[in-house]
Amino acid sequence: MSGWGGDLGGPLVLCFGVVDEADILEDFLEYHLSLGIDRFIATDVGSTDGTLDILARYERVGLLHLTRYDNPSVRAEQRDWLSAMAFRARDELGAAWCVFCDPDEFWVFPEGEARRYLAAAPAPIVVFPRYNLLPARSRVSGEVAHFREFDLLVRRPLEFFYNVHRLRDADGVESMLRDYAPDILRIVGPKVAARSDVVRTVLPGFHDVIPDEAAAVRHREPAGYVGHFQARNVAQFRNKARLVADYIAANPPEEDRASSRHWVRLAALYRAGRIDEEFARQVLSDAEIAERLKQGVVEHDGRIAARLAAIASAKRTAAD
Secondary structure, three states, X not given: OOOOOOOOOOOEEEEEEEOOOOOXXXXXXXXXXXXXXXXXXXXXXXXXOOHHHHHHHHHHOOOEEEEEOOOHHHHHHOOXXXXXXXXXXXXXXXXXXXXXXXXXXXXXXXXXXXXXXXXXXXXXXXXXXXXXXXXXXXXXXXXXXXXXXXXXXXXXXXXXXXXXXXXXXXXXXXXXXXXXOOHHHEOOOOEEEEEXXXXXXXXXHHOOEEEOOOXXXXXXXXXXXXXXXXXXXXXXXXXXXXXXXXXXXXXXXXXXXXXXXHHHHHHHHHHOOOHHXXXXXXXXXHHHHHHHHHHOOOEEOOHHHHHHHHHHHHHHHHHO
């Protein structure tokens, strides 16, 4: 089938922003290299946990271009750093396609390989749904397992929005924990990939792009998806909540914006010292999982776990 990709005609570049993702970053990079990604363009916005060391290793071998957005001169020049990454991919690397996501998000293409899919893409912009992966418990210890073992996908997520106006009430924080299903089951926005020559603006969250030509066609992918490791372990979850709380304090959003309500809620839970309870709610019991499987909200999907296991096995073999 002839598509917008053809033989691609240039490298396939993944653009991402990152802050404090050292626990998952190397898996993210190796996973996407195994899919056929050629190069990465990363913007770090203030990591302090070892993320920069990992990025530097991949930069030294020529696989990654890093911009540190906490540099004041960079911040002054690149207010729209999301779009700046796409333009660098196009102008400096000659990218055919740009794939956009965060380091806790793993693309799953219908036929397994990014290059094969994009070479036959039916449109110059493809939008993939994003689904959360449920934290899994180890059958041995009962503790939360490593994220590489997560194989339950929230394939039919629940659609609900938080009434953050309740936070003004005396029991507002309590209501944020009491009155909603676990956040891991909530619907989340999609992610986008696009031919580099059609991108005018990358929208916040990497959910879509504004093309140069308003009539540019979009394809909404029905079979592939982006798997989101939203809650991996309690330490990661605490740090994420801290970062969100700091950002919300410095950049108060409009409460009525649906896209920011979950961050407002998470920041409030963090400030109230309730973030460990919130993490515990994301780790469903066996009975809860069985019920969600029965409802079709959750389904077994081990494609990401299998690829990560294969990468780890190949590394062990190479080391031996």
